[in-house]
Amino acid sequence: MTDVMHRVALARRPNGDPVAEDFSYEEQPIPEPKEGEVLVRVTHMSLDPYMRGRMDDAKSYANPVPIGGTMEAGAVGVVLKSNHEKFKEGDHCFGMFGWATHGCLPGQQLRKLDPAIADPRTALGVLGMPGFTAWAGMTAYGKMKAGETLVVGAATGPVGSMVGQLAKQAGLRVIGVAGGAEKCNIAVEKFGFDACIDHRQFTTAKEMRGALHDHCPDGIDIYFENVGGPTLGGVIPLMNLHGRIIVCGMIAWYSGATDETGDMPLQKFWRTILVNRLTVQGLLQTDHVSRFGAFMKEIGPKVGSGEIAHMEDIAEGLENAPTAFMGLLKGKNRGKQIVKIS
Amino acid sequence: MTDVMHRVALARRPNGDPVAEDFSYEEQPIPEPKEGEVLVRVTHMSLDPYMRGRMDDAKSYANPVPIGGTMEAGAVGVVLKSNHEKFKEGDHCFGMFGWATHGCLPGQQLRKLDPAIADPRTALGVLGMPGFTAWAGMTAYGKMKAGETLVVGAATGPVGSMVGQLAKQAGLRVIGVAGGAEKCNIAVEKFGFDACIDHRQFTTAKEMRGALHDHCPDGIDIYFENVGGPTLGGVIPLMNLHGRIIVCGMIAWYSGATDETGDMPLQKFWRTILVNRLTVQGLLQTDHVSRFGAFMKEIGPKVGSGEIAHMEDIAEGLENAPTAFMGLLKGKNRGKQIVKIS
Structure with missing residues (x-):
């Protein structure tokens, strides 16, 4: 030693x-x-x-x-x-x-x-902070209903993959966004997403909107936000009435970068919130620590059984x-x- | 005839x-x-x-x-x-x-x-759509706690004046924003607001922020949004942890005008939602019609008695x-x- x-x-x-x-x-x-x-x-x-x-x-x-x-x-x-x-x-x-x-x-x-x-x-x-963040956000704010559509970025990350699996198990259509064909394949094959969009194929919010629209013919009910950037800009116009946006992270913007979406005027987004009566909710897992025991009780055995992949x-x-x-x-x-x- | x-x-x-x-x-x-x-x-x-x-x-x-x-x-x-x-x-x-x-x-x-x-x-x-809108939004989304601070624009309008009175009666500090000294006086004298800021004294979000800060030394817990414009831009940086923004209207933007706040990049606001775990909720009273009877039962007699002014x-x-x-x-x-x- x-x-x-x-x-x-x-x-x-x-x-x-x-x-x-x-x-x-x-x-x-x-x-x-x-x-x-x-x-x-x-x-x-x-x-x-x-x-x-x-x-x-x-x-x-x-x-x-x-x-x-x-x-x-x-x-x-x-x-x-x-x-x-x-x-x-x-x-x-x-x-x-x-x-x-x-x-x-x-x-x-x-x-x-x-x-x-x-x-x-x-x-x-999967049984720590990232998995708990996903579970806490979805159980507290997601209000998932079978048949709805969820979109999540960083789909193969520990937060996104948990979000997607929880939503799939609740009967939602789940569309991931990830960087590169390999990750998209992982999201579908390993984590059971219905589809996963490679954001590297698109540089603007408008292009991303088109790709999302193809995979979300009934619009988007829940957007679990990990990424910001053009993905967010593509999601906003597709949000359904009474949709929910859970703001957990914005990795595209962590290093101070701005992009087309970052420049979207707040005014435009504000109007969408009002017209579609969206709920936008900031998420930090520390607000939910009192439920960590409930998380372990529910998810721990599912990780053991492989029902939740990681x-x-x-x-x-x-x-x-x-x-x-x-x-x-x-x-x-x-x-x-x-x-x-x- | x-x-x-x-x-x-x-x-x-x-x-x-x-x-x-x-x-x-x-x-x-x-x-x-x-x-x-x-x-x-x-x-x-x-x-x-x-x-x-x-x-x-x-x-x-x-x-x-x-x-x-x-x-x-x-x-x-x-x-x-x-x-x-x-x-x-x-x-x-x-x-x-x-x-x-x-x-x-x-x-x-x-x-x-x-x-x-x-x-x-x-x-x-007061007993119709505007009064009901205010009541529905505050009861469904406000989560008022005595001692908190609420800001509402269009403070002397039928929505704003109801919001302010409900909040005062729940023990909140209530700051209004209105156009002109006369309206500000009405908000305080007739509707019982703690203070009311004349937005005509300020043209930028930064100036509005300064004025709001003077009246909200403990920050803002609830912002009931009727107006958009520089008021919104002034409010955002003052929102407290776990604050709530209820988006009911944006009169400053209805005629397509843009302003300094309208150009605030979404990215900046997004960061505030995450860091302070804000809840932003779009409000339309039609989502709440099943509670109209409860509204009349609670507020009707208070209008009759003068406990709610209009x-x-x-x-x-x-x-x-x-x-x-x-x-x-x-x-x-x-x-x-x-x-x-x-």
């Missing part, structure tokens, strides 16, 4: 798309856990699009990462040393350890994982986390992006 | 703000009621901003008025002749008679009014309806705009 750990820090704030120089790989001594704390060797950490937001110094639902601070991330690992009664050496747990090989947190901030129920790694994806894309080594993250923002991953640390 | 009636028809579609030449005043024989129909002499008709939308040939929640067709309106009147068992000569009733001195409609499309409960004219305003602005004569309507779109009315027909 080594006495040093590694972490990835924010070296400077990105200008648009992050580049390697925005991150620094640092070495430091492994901390000693204080009273009530637990020291964990991280085995896998999660990479998620929301992390791009933390790199900016703008108002959001969480504080930005300070320059020199460790990049934020949820991670799973094995307890090395515990000063908390609920954890003992060898236990598996989930915590916000950041981009790091080791973490030391108060025991009450950790969630113990039972490897008998599911691989601890699923706590980063897919992981595993990068090797903390030092490769920046590259994997930059790839994630460009849609290079296939399924939930995880970094294997040890 | 004369054998002819008059009506106001749409002569042509307006280009921006309506002008007198867009309307024509026409004479025709009074129709004979058929089986099941009721002939009504109209005493008062309603003028509402939504009518501007009907003059355009654009998709909305209702079909446009055809060229040469009678302008749409709700109205109250007295039965002249009835071929329907529920109505007899002399009864007061409400119906969609349009801009006309007489109307002939199937009895099941009419609502009988009891003059003992309230002046039949109130069926056009105000009417009465123009004289059908021939003056176009002028009164053009004035309404410019905010020249004080309270619910009504045209006295006979």
